[in-house]
Amino acid sequence: MLVRLGAIVLLALTAPTAPALAQPSGEAIYAEDCASCHRTPGRVMRRFLEKPAAEREAALDRFLAEHHAPDQARRRSLVAWLLASARR
Numbered sequence: 001m002l003v004r005l006g007a008i009v010l011l012a013l014t015a016p017t018a019p020a021l022a023q024p025s026g027e028a029i030y031a032e033d034c035a036s037c038h039r040t041p042g043r044v045m046r047r048f049l050e051k052p053a054a055e056r057e058a059a060l061d062r063f064l065a066e067h068h069a070p071d072q073a074r075r076r077s078l079v080a081w082l083l084a085s086a087r088r
Helices: 002-014 026-033 041-049 053-066 072-087
Strands: none
Touching: 026 072, 041 053, 041 072, 053 072
16 A cells, blocks of 8 residues: 555656646737727727826736736736737
């Protein structure tokens, strides 16, 4: 019994670990979380494009934190994508 337990522990310690799940792109996050209400990124960005460029990212991050985007990593991806899409 002790040998079997030791073998199980050894297997658990040497088994390859699953890779961390990749963070979806900002575009994918927008499609999943935002597009059903805000059809285009331009509609979201309208209010932020009036702000000076230096303040735009922080203002957008604050807004999204209070508006259905509490996960910081997803929000960072979304903010980066929205800012890049607004420059096009």
